[in-house]
Amino acid sequence: MENIHYLCSMKNLTNRRTIRQYSSKEVSEELLSRLMTEAARTQTMGNLQLYSVVVTRSDEQKQRLSPAHFGQPMVTQAPVVLTICADFNRTSQWARCRKAEPGYDNFLSFLNAATDALLFTQTLCCLMDEEGLGYCYLGTTVYQPLQIIDILKLPKLVMPVATLTVGWPAEEPPLSDRLPTESFIHHETYRDYTPQDIDTYYTPKEQLPENRHFCVLNHKETLAQVFTDIRYTKKDNEALSAVLLDALRQQGFL
Numbered sequence: 001m002e003n004i005h006y007l008c009s010m011k012n013l014t015n016r017r018t019i020r021q022y023s024s025k026e027v028s029e030e031l032l033s034r035l036m037t038e039a040a041r042t043q044t045m046g047n048l049q050l051y052s053v054v055v056t057r058s059d060e061q062k063q064r065l066s067p068a069h070f071g072q073p074m075v076t077q078a079p080v081v082l083t084i085c086a087d088f089n090r091t092s093q094w095a096r097c098r099k100a101e102p103g104y105d106n107f108l109s110f111l112n113a114a115t116d117a118l119l120f121t122q123t124l125c126c127l128m129d130e131e132g133l134g135y136c137y138l139g140t141t142v143y144q145p146l147q148i149i150d151i152l153k154l155p156k157l158v159m160p161v162a163t164l165t166v167g168w169p170a171e172e173p174p175l176s177d178r179l180p181t182e183s184f185i186h187h188e189t190y191r192d193y194t195p196q197d198i199d200t201y202y203t204p205k206e207q208l209p210e211n212r213h214f215c216v217l218n219h220k221e222t223l224a225q226v227f228t229d230i231r232y233t234k235k236d237n238e239a240l241s242a243v244l245l246d247a248l249r250q251q252g253f254l
Helices: 002-014 029-039 059-069 089-097 107-131 145-152 195-206 209-217 223-231 234-250
Strands: 051-056 080-087 134-138 158-167
Touching: 029 107, 051 059, 051 107, 059 080, 059 145, 080 089, 080 107, 107 134, 107 158, 145 158, 145 234, 195 209, 195 223, 209 223
Parallel strands: none
Antiparallel strands: 051 080, 080 158, 134 158
């Protein structure tokens, strides 16, 4: 049975797709609770479980969250939206209730809690794959965190770091490409990349029809230019970094 379970897990991971369109079928409270309970067995710093999850099912709350995720349609269309937060509030409250003085209002504590939260998120994603659930990971969570903090009424020392839209798939999109394993594995020490290495690892990706079409649509000569000049620009990165730092200050981590 364990071998069957393992092979099923590998098959699901190998064929993992981002799902943005969902059926109207409900994601039951029982199923979601079980998966999150199982995901809580993931690694955690000091066995403190430095995360919390806000489950959003109401249409009203989804509509309120949508602008914080730049109006991506799956936020309002998915049956469930999960906002996973780095949470040192609960641990701090526990410490104070047990005659201990917490010292977690600092960046290292945020980093530790964010790591805990993202490990939990990834484990939950793997478990949802096994159940046949579809989901989309929204990187926009850290772009406009102040809106999410306000909507979800997050107290100090709680910071949103990931969002998953969850439901039963109503689509089967093609698999997205991935770089070859040798492009990111380093033995003993980090070996920097030569121009020849870059050609070896990235040319197959750049030559894919969908990526060549992507360049044409964006009027760019290379795929790299699409990312640096349009999708993730220096100007946007700096502006969003400032917003993120403001949110970390507001939430007491800086």
